[in-house]
Structure formats: structure tokens, C-alpha cells
Amino acid sequence: MSEDRLPLAFYRREALDVARDLLGRLLCRRLPDGTVLRGRLVEVEAYDGPTDRASHAYRGLTRRNAPMFEAGGVAYVYLIYGMHHCVNVVTGDAGHPAAILLRAAESPVAALSASGPGRLTRAFRIDRVLDGVPLTGDVLWVERGQTVADSSVKRTRRIGVGYAGSWARRRYRFLLRDHPSVSGPRNLR
DNA sequence: GGTGCGATTGCA
DNA sequence: GCAATCGCACCA
Numbered sequence: 001m002s003e004d005r006l007p008l009a010f011y012r013r014e015a016l017d018v019a020r021d022l023l024g025r026l027l028c029r030r031l032p033d034g035t036v037l038r039g040r041l042v043e044v045e046a047y048d049g050p051t052d053r054a055s056h057a058y059r060g061l062t063r064r065n066a067p068m069f070e071a072g073g074v075a076y077v078y079l080i081y082g083m084h085h086c087v088n089v090v091t092g093d094a095g096h097p098a099a100i101l102l103r104a105a106e107s108p109v110a111a112l113s114a115s116g117p118g119r120l121t122r123a124f125r126i127d128r129v130l131d132g133v134p135l136t137g138d139v140l141w142v143e144r145g146q147t148v149a150d151s152s153v154k155r156t157r158r159i160g161v162g163y164a165g166s167w168a169r170r171r172y173r174f175l176l177r178d179h180p181s182v183s184g185p186r187n188l189r
Numbered sequence: 190g191g192t193g194c195g196a197t198t199g200c201a
Numbered sequence: 202g203c204a205a206t207c208g209c210a211c212c213a
């Protein structure tokens with residue numbers, strides 16, 4: 001337990017605000033044996049609302065995306081390509097599907113520096129068992145860490161959502177400028 | 190009940 | 202450039 005843990009109110013805001021504010025925070029994962037893994041978030045992406053064509057919620061509520069429709073402050077974990085897990089932080093009000101995909105983390109512990117959503121979940125041992133868990137619990141949470149200045153935050157279009165038409169060009173990806181751990185292209189607009 | 194594919198990664 | 206690998210969304 002840490003008093004540095006971000007409260008529910010942090011998550012129950014606009015997705016883009018939460019995404020921006022997640023940079024520099026500490027993703028924390030307690031393993032079954034009690035070990036706590038911590039890594040600094042350096043790249044995230046927002047998926048916001050029922051009209052976001054890149055979002056899993058675009059076609060409405062389904063069994064998979066149900067956590068996205070919950071009130072902010074829970075995890076949304078899914079399996080992609082049959083082999084990689086991706087972890088999201090759900091944001092906003094109940095009924096408004098929105099979540100932030102965690103794409104990269106950095107840590108002094110080499111094994112916890114992970115570039116890419118699939119690598120991040122592998123490093124932090126996050127799988128679908130954690131789908132829907134509250135971020136106020138003792139399994140998965142985010143701590144205050146150190147906030148980052150606007151001047152070091154870069155915004156680009158999201159990765160791997162080219163099918164989303166004009167939504168693919170929205171600058172919903174937030175990353176630390178020039179940080180070595182971010183995944184994928186760094187020079188997008 | 191059958192089919193197509195993905196918010197990715199690693200290797201040729 | 203492309204295969205891996207499977208849950209599930211969607212259609213019938």
C-alpha cells in the first residue's frame with residue numbers, strides 16, 4: 001500500500017486528460033508472491049467514446065469490451081493476435097466507453113523496461129485474469145511518480161489503427177519526447 | 190456452427 | 202515481408 005496511489009477521481013475524467021497525465025506515473029503490479037513491479041509510463045494511447053472508429057467500443061457493448069463501459073478506475077485487458085495481451089486503464093463516466101492503452105514503460109530494472117503493449121504486459125505479467133480489476137486494489141494500480149512538463153510531451157497519431165479512417169489521424173498517442181523506450185515510429189504527426 | 194481478423198511481435 | 206495463434210465479433 002502506498003499513499004502515492006492515484007485515486008478514483010484521477011481516472012474519472014476525460015480520456016485525453018488522463019492519457020496526458022499518465023506519463024511519468026508508475027505502473028505497479030503485485031505478483032502472487034507479493035513482489036511489486038514498478039515502471040514509469042512513457043507512452044500511452046487514448047481510445048475515447050462510441051464514435052472512435054479505432055476503439056473496441058466502436059461497435060457497441062460486447063463481452064470483450066465491457067470494462068470500457070464501466071466507470072473509470074478499472075483495468076481492461078484483452079488478448080490480441082492470439083498471443084499478446086494489452087492492458088488499458090478505463091477512464092470517464094460509466095456508460096461512456098473510454099480507455100488508455102499502456103504502450104511502454106521504463107525502469108532502472110532492465111526487465112521492466114518494455115517498448116510496446118505486448119512486451120509491457122509480458123514484463124509486468126499482466127493477462128486476462130486482470131481484466132476488470134479495480135485500480136484501487138492491491139494487484140494493479142498506478143502511483144503518482146513524477147509528472148512531466150508539457151515541453152517533454154509529444155502527441156502523435158495512434159499505432160496500428162490505419163483502418164479507422166479520419167480517427168486514425170487524431171493525435172491520441174502521448175509519449176515522452178526523445179525517450180528511448182517508446183515503441184514504434186517517433187516522428188509521426 | 191463457420192469464418193475472418195486484429196490497439197503485435199519476432200524472425201527471415 | 203510475413204507467420205504465429207486464438208478469442209470473439211459477426212453472419213447464417
